[in-house]
Amino acid sequence: MDVLEAIHARRAVRDYRQEPVADSVLAALIDAAIWAPSGINLQPWCFFVIDDAATLASCSTRAKAALQDAATDHPELAGLRPMLASPSFNIFYNAPALIIICATTADEMALKDCCLAAQNLMLAATAKGLGSCWIGLSETWLNTDQAKADLGIPGDFKPVAPIIVGYPNRAPAASSRREADIRHVGRAAWS
Ligand SMILES: Cc1cc2nc3c(=O)[nH]c(=O)nc-3n(C[C@H](O)[C@H](O)[C@H](O)COP(=O)(O)O)c2cc1C
Secondary structure, three states, rough: OOOOHHHHOOOOOOEEOOEEEHHHHHHHHHHHHHHHHHHHHHHEEEEEEOOHHHHHHHOOOOHHHHHHHHHHHHHHHHHHHHHHHHOOOOOOOOEEEEEEEEEEOHHHHHHHHHHHHHHHHHHHHHHOOOEEOOOHHHHHOOOOOHHHHHEEEEEEEEEEEEEEEEEEEEOOOOOOOOOOOOOOHHHHOOO
């Protein structure tokens, strides 16, 4: 699969087979991630891997609780309340593995670098027959001091991209895209 095929085949996968992802495969995905470009080649990232079902279930429970608390202050999250309140809803969709890409420095450029690493990782997952999904709903919890302490994430690291990976149960249909808004800047304007 070439890179354009991977770009078009990637989907947010929310239904996984209960099949572990081998350490060597996870390592290959992270290797793809670190080949992303980064400002001044600082490579300001660190990868935390959770591939234990009990730990992931516990993380889901904590992340949902943190979001429910946040929903009190943020009306835009109110619609999520029923889902978050359901004990059967796993925020990580019962995926076998979660890779949390953390920025190791506080600057904005490091956030961009981590996002590029995340996209590389998701495309590599597609190329290897795996599904992936960025779980932004877990970020509120991941960025608490308590979560960082529980997961062994240093306090000065910033969790940026929590990405679940695993073997898809079924291939999701493609979501839609708006047509690209392309505006050509006329050369005449510069003469
Ligand atoms: C920053 C970011 C956060 C996301 N957070 C979630 C999430 O918490 N839960 C979820 O199910 N999908 C999440 N997604 C997946 C998007 O919903 C998905 O990428 C989008 O609907 C487009 O679908 P596609 O990825 O299949 O093309 C997130 C995606 C991004 C880029």
